[in-house]
Amino acid sequence: MILMNFKPLKILLGLLAGTTAAFGQTAPEQMDLYLLIGQSNMAGRGMTDAASQPNSSKIWAINRHNEWKMAADPLHEDKPAVVGAGPGLTFAQEMLQKQPGRSIGLIPCAVGGSGIDDWQPGAKHEQTGIYAYDEMLARVKEAQKRGTIKGIIWHQGESDSSPEKKGAYAAKLADFFKRLRRDTHTDNVPVVVGTLGDFYVAKNPDAAVINQIIADYAKGNKLVYLASAAGLVHKGDDTHFDTRSARELGHRYAEAFLKKEE
Structure with missing residues (x-):
């Protein structure tokens, strides 16, 4: 009689089952979708850490290949060598906390270094080669399935904080959102716009004009709300929020968004 040791087999089967479960998860059929757009401080440049991978089956993100993955930082793929923790994941976590019965799908489309002119149909962002507006529309269309x-x-707005560009920013911002709402069929969807960091204004005083335009746009338009970056700090480069501040900004975005329901 031959005695067989089934213990290694059981271990192998257990590992395979766990692997199948991990890879077998798919995004829910119906989610609340949130579009994340702008430049590097929306994409995120903070250091990632353990909190960057919450592994929540309730929060998903669509990538540039139109694949849904459980959301984790970095969410964006604009500059793979430097992209990191941004406000989007914390925003989603806050929204989920307030609406635990829902599933969230993030559509990350920010492009670091992009100016408002780069968010025009057919415009190519020279730093990355990304057609920011066109790729965003294509990803939105796929996500809406x-x-x-x-x-x-x-x-x-950082890229438009110059004497040559700041004067035209208000009209361009209004035109951008008018086009965006039309092209994505989001006329009745809330928008939250964020101000630039105090540290960036200190380095570049023209950024104060951009912040005022952003605040005025939120104040003067229906279904537009403001998330202030006041008091947040940079990661040592006078330009990008550190991880803690990026997450706090995400919290402020969610707070501004949820105020509409009060």
Whole structure:
């Protein structure tokens, strides 16, 4: 009689089952979708850490290959060598906390270094080669197969903080959102716009004009709300939020978004 040791087999089967479960998860059929757009401080440049991978089956993100993955930082793929923790993941976690019965799908489309002119149809962002607006529309269309856009969050303006560009920013921002709402069928969807960091204004005083334009746009337009970056700090480069501040900004985006329901 031959005695067989089944213990290694059981271990192998257990590992295979765990692997199958991990890879077998798919995004829910219906999610609340949130569009994340702007430049590097929306994409995120903070250091990633353990909190960057929450492994929540309730929060998903669509990548540039139109694949849904459980959301983790970095969410964006604009500059793979430097992208990191941004506000988007914390924003989603805050929204989930307030609406635990829902599943969230993030549509990350920020492009570091992009100016408002780079968010025009057909415009190519020279630093990255990304057609920011066109790629965003294509990704939104794919994402909408699994849900409805419930909100848009925007952080951009550093690249337009110059004497030559600041004067035209207000009109260009208004035109951008008018086009965006039309092209994504989001006329009745809340938008939250964020101000630039105090540290950036200190380095570049023209950024104060951009912040005022952003604040005025939120104040003067229906379904537009403001997330202030006041008091947040940079990661040592006078330009990008550190991890803690990026997450706090995400919290402020969610707070501004949820105020509409009060």
